[in-house]
Amino acid sequence: xxxxxxxxxxxxxxxxxxxxxxxxxxLWKIWLGLGGLALLEYVWLAADFLRPRRGGAAEDAESIxxxxxxxxxxxxxxxxxxxxxxxLARLGNGGFxxxxxxxxxxxxxVPWIGDEARFVCPCHSSAYDIRGDVLDPPAPRPLDSxxxxxxxxxxxxxxxxxxxRRSFEYAQVVLP
Amino acid sequence: MSVSxxxxxxxxxxxxxxxxxxxxxxxxxxxxxxxxxxxxVNNLILHFRPLRLPARTLKYTHTFGLGGMSLVLFLLxxxxxxxxxxxxxxxxxxxxxxxxxxxxxxFFGKLxxxxxxxxxxxxxxxxxxxxxxxxxxGGYHAPRQFNWLIGLALLLCVLVSNFTGYLLPWxxxxxxAITICTGMIGYVPLIGDWLQGVIRxxxxxxxxxxxxxxxxxxxxxxVLLIVLMAWHFWRVRKAHGVVIPRAPGEQLEGKPESVLxxxxxxxxxxxxxxxxxxxxxxxxxFVNAPLDEAANPGMSPNPAxxxxxxxxxxxxxxxxxxxxxxxVIPLLVAATLVLLPYLRYDGPAEGVWFASRKGRRLGAAxxxxxxxxxxxxxxxDEYWIDYAAWxxxxxxxxxxxxxxxxxxxxxxxxVYMVIKRRFEASRxxxxxxxxxxxxxxxxxxxxxxxxxxxxxxxxxxxxxL
Numbered sequence: 001x002x003x004x005x006x007x008x009x010x011x012x013x014x015x016x017x018x019x020x021x022x023x024x025x026x027l028w029k030i031w032l033g034l035g036g037l038a039l040l041e042y043v044w045l046a047a048d049f050l051r052p053r054r055g056g057a058a059e060d061a062e063s064i065x066x067x068x069x070x071x072x073x074x075x076x077x078x079x080x081x082x083x084x085x086x087x088l089a090r091l092g093n094g095g096f097x098x099x100x101x102x103x104x105x106x107x108x109x110v111p112w113i114g115d116e117a118r119f120v121c122p123c124h125s126s127a128y129d130i131r132g133d134v135l136d137p138p139a140p141r142p143l144d145s146x147x148x149x150x151x152x153x154x155x156x157x158x159x160x161x162x163x164x165r166r167s168f169e170y171a172q173v174v175l176p
Numbered sequence: 177m178s179v180s181x182x183x184x185x186x187x188x189x190x191x192x193x194x195x196x197x198x199x200x201x202x203x204x205x206x207x208x209x210x211x212x213x214x215x216x217v218n219n220l221i222l223h224f225r226p227l228r229l230p231a232r233t234l235k236y237t238h239t240f241g242l243g244g245m246s247l248v249l250f251l252l253x254x255x256x257x258x259x260x261x262x263x264x265x266x267x268x269x270x271x272x273x274x275x276x277x278x279x280x281x282x283f284f285g286k287l288x289x290x291x292x293x294x295x296x297x298x299x300x301x302x303x304x305x306x307x308x309x310x311x312x313x314g315g316y317h318a319p320r321q322f323n324w325l326i327g328l329a330l331l332l333c334v335l336v337s338n339f340t341g342y343l344l345p346w347x348x349x350x351x352x353a354i355t356i357c358t359g360m361i362g363y364v365p366l367i368g369d370w371l372q373g374v375i376r377x378x379x380x381x382x383x384x385x386x387x388x389x390x391x392x393x394x395x396x397x398x399v400l401l402i403v404l405m406a407w408h409f410w411r412v413r414k415a416h417g418v419v420i421p422r423a424p425g426e427q428l429e430g431k432p433e434s435v436l437x438x439x440x441x442x443x444x445x446x447x448x449x450x451x452x453x454x455x456x457x458x459x460x461x462f463v464n465a466p467l468d469e470a471a472n473p474g475m476s477p478n479p480a481x482x483x484x485x486x487x488x489x490x491x492x493x494x495x496x497x498x499x500x501x502x503x504v505i506p507l508l509v510a511a512t513l514v515l516l517p518y519l520r521y522d523g524p525a526e527g528v529w530f531a532s533r534k535g536r537r538l539g540a541a542x543x544x545x546x547x548x549x550x551x552x553x554x555x556x557d558e559y560w561i562d563y564a565a566w567x568x569x570x571x572x573x574x575x576x577x578x579x580x581x582x583x584x585x586x587x588x589x590x591v592y593m594v595i596k597r598r599f600e601a602s603r604x605x606x607x608x609x610x611x612x613x614x615x616x617x618x619x620x621x622x623x624x625x626x627x628x629x630x631x632x633x634x635x636x637x638x639x640x641l
Contacts (some may be wrong), residue, residue, distance in 0.1 A: 052373040052384065082474055101474075106359030106493075108352065108476035122478030123356060124494070125632035137564060138493065140572060 063160035070096075070153050070176045078112045078130060084159040086146055087112060087119075089130050095173035098157040099132045100144035110143070119143065133168040141166060148174040212438040222438070224409045229417035229441055230432040238313070238421045241448040242306035243412075248449045249299040250401065252456060256292040257394065264344065266390040268383050271346035272470040279467070286464065293465030295456055296338050300485050303334050311516070311611065314526035314604075315419040321517035323411040326404055328513055333401050335485065340393035342483050343386065351471035352480040354389075355381055356490065363498030381473075422527040424536075479633045487625030488618050494633070495557050497577030504581065509614075516611075521604045535605040538595055542609040545591065546616035554624055558635050588613065 065084040073079060073090040080087055080101070089097045099119075103110050108123035118135055119128040127136035132143035144162035148155065153176070165172065189197070202218055203211040216222045233239070263282055265274040278285040307327065310316060316324040343354045358381065361372045377384025412418065420432055435441075468477070482490045492501035530536040567575040588610060596606045630636030 050374050050377075050388070052376070052378045085474075105498075106356045107362075108355065108359075108480055109474055111475075120632075122476045122631075123352070123480040123633065125634065137572075137576075138498075140498065 063158060065157045065159055067155040067157055070150060070155060073155070076117075076130065078114070080112065081157070084146075084157060086157060086159060088148075088155065088157065089132075091130065091173060093173070093175070095170075095175045096148045096150070096155055097131060097173055098146040098148045098159075099128075100146065100162050102144065102162075103139060104141050104143060105139045131168045132165070142168055145172055150174060150176050206438070209436055212436055216436075216438050222442070224406060224413060225442070226413045226417050226437050228434040229437055230420050231435045231440075232420055232432060233418050234435070234440055234444065235421060236444070239418055240305070240309060241445065242302055242309055244445045244448055245302050245452050246299060246306060247405065248452050249295045249302060249456070250405070252295045252453065253292060253299065254398065256288050256295070257398075259288050260292060261394060266344070266386050268346060268386060268471070271344060271386065275345045275347075275467060287460055290460035290463070290465050291456060294460050294463070296341060297484075298456065299334055300338055303331055307331060308615070312530055312608075313419055313421070314528065314531060316517040317419075317521070317526045318517075319415050320411070320419070323408060323415065324517045325514060326408045326411065330401065330404050330408060333397050333404065337393060337397040337401070338485065339483065340389040340397065343381075343389045344393065345467060346386070346471045347468040348471055348475075348477050349466060349468040351381065351473070352476055353482050354385070355476075356480055357482050357486055358385075360489070360493070360498065360502045363502040365499065365503065419526045421529075424528050424533045426528075428527075478631050479629060481625065481629070481633075484622065484626050488622040491554075491621040491625040491629075495553070496580060497573050499573055500577040500581050504577075516607075519603070519607065522602050523604070525602075525604045531602075531604050531608055534599070534601060535608055538599060538601055538605055538609040539612045542591070542595075542613040543616045546613045546620065550617045550620040551624070554621070555635070 065081060065086075067073075067079070067081065067088050073088065073096070075090055075094060076092050078087050078089045085101055087099045087101055089099055091097065101109050103121040103123065103126055105121065105124055105126050108121050110119040110121045110126075110128065112118075113120050117130060119132075121127070121139070124138055125136065126134065126139035128139065128143050129135055132145060134140075134142055142165045144164055146162060147158040149158070150156070155176075188194075202214050206212040206215055213227060216225065216227050260278070263274055263278045263285065265271060275289070278289060280286075282288075310324065310327065339354075339357065343350045358372055358376055361375065362368045364371055373379060375385075375388065376382075377388045420428060422428060481487055489501065489506065492505060495501070496505065525531040525535075528535075530539050563575040563579070564572075567579075570579075591613065592606055592610050595601050595609050596603070601609070624635075627638040627641070628635055630641045
């Protein structure tokens with residue numbers, strides 16, 4: 001629509017009077033520009049309507065989950081917190097790690113298989129160890145983690161923002 | 177072309193007759209060709225169709241009526257879709273239960289949903305076959321080049337429409353299929369996370385996703401489809417109907433013998449439409465649309481698969497790093513499809529199935545290569561190839577992405593060159609052979625994903641799924 005150039009020349013050329021063609025083509029370009037501008041405004045408006053809405057009802061819900069006292073979690077155990085959509089893992093050294101339950105491959109929910117001590121994704125059988133590190137592909141990176149805080153012997157997890165990791169490091173573990 | 181008596185009749189007769197004459201200003205039941213022409217030219221909808229068309233294009237096996245079948249399926253979808261909108265509630269809490277209510281409480285609700293579901297699935301298959309028909313009869317050469325592009329836009333709309341509709345029942349099947357497919361978008365470099373957020377309406381699939389999908393499914397895409405379809409049909413008319421069929425080597429001389437669209441074309445199309453509607457109805461009576469348990473974000477089913485028309489891409493994800501399976505390969509395929517009508521071809525090829533006798537033989541050979549190589553590659557990749565162990569020093573994007581991609585691309589170029597040089601094929605024949613190879617490979621990947629992938633998406637026999 002915008003790129004159609006014929007009307008411009010049709011309006012501009014046949015009228016032999018000096019000055020008129022250029023004014024006409026100038027006005028035509030103005031109209032064309034205004035039309036384009038209106039279209040852009042609509043696209044901008046649509047983009048704004050489509051923008052992810054943050055701070056909705058679900059987001060306002062508790063972003064700090066109180067997991068419980070430190071001694072409730074055995075060494076080498078994994079506890080699911082469905083409300084926060086994460087697993088609280090306690091490693092052999094007593095440190096805590098809060099892992100997202102979303103597979104990093106395509107976002108399926110990974111269950112913890114206690115007997116094999118690994119997370120196994122039902123969708124494409126990616127596997128992770130208790131630290132969230134990849135044991136089997138196609139998962140491209142370890143499970144995302146959440147910030148863990150221990151206050152007065154109570155474990156708390158901030159689920160407002162998942163942290164993407166390239167690999168597991170001991171700095172990610174929170175010791176009581 | 178006007179019918180003179182209609183003008184005089186306007187003022188005569190009773191109120192009912194005068195009203196009838198105001199609506200139908202010409203003949204309604206045509207008695208001769210003159211009246212038939214009048215109807216085609218003056219009817220808003222028929223005016224999109226050609227008045228006359230070459231007699232040879234009427235042969236059913238030339239087009240298989242696939243374009244018309246697409247329109248019929250669209251009309252079925254619109255009619256049933258509007259009914260479904262009266263019952264369906266687009267919210268995560270209510271969506272699944274409104275489908276249950278539709279199936280159990282609404283008169284013929286289940287049948288209407290079945291017709292909608294199966295029409296949508298048939299539509300994907302029919303438009304894809306239509307694309308193949310147009311390609312293999314050379315219907316994309318001038319003056320039909322741009323109509324090929326409109327057709328591609330229509331194909332995209334049909335895919336988006338199906339995909340957005342897939343989420344709406346909000347059962348385990350749809351929830352996890354959309355999770356996987358929108359998860360694939362995360363592999364798009366730089367803008368992946370942003371794009372995923374826009375499509376999902378937030379970081380995860382929820383109420384905003386459902387509203388977005390519902391709006392696209394019930395408003396944006398149908399409107400685009402109607403506009404693009406009108407344009408598509410209009411361009412067919414301006415090209416004087418579809419491409420004229422020829423036997424290999426046959427030259428068309430002079431003006432082809434032409435016949436009137438009404439009744440020759442329109443009555444044939446009507447017959448195909450009736451047969452198709454009857455088939456969809458019967459199918460929907462006997463086969464129910466799937467409906468799983470209500471969506472449970474905490475439990476992924478095993479296996480979790482994309483909708484069948486995207487399973488081919490999901491299958492690619494087992495053989496390529498996401499960057500290549502989701503971004504590079506689909507973009508290359510799309511670019512190739514867009515460029516196809518604008519490449520330089522030597523010699524006229526339109527109207528001949530598979531371009532020529534040599535084109536047919538080379539096409540069959542290409543299909544045979546794909547039939548052997550693709551399953552072999554799938555099986556080798558599952559049980560033997562282990563990039564991570566062999567090439568642990570390379571980053572995954574290279575060892576699982578660029579490397580296998582370059583190998584396959586080189587193989588494809590090799591096949592193309594052999595066909596071109598060794599068999600002295602024209603460019604059109606060689607490109608067609610490569611096209612057939614890719615289409616067959618994609619079909620095999622889809623079949624593998626749908627029928628040969630079981631728990632954990634491991635390879636399995638269909639009877640063990």
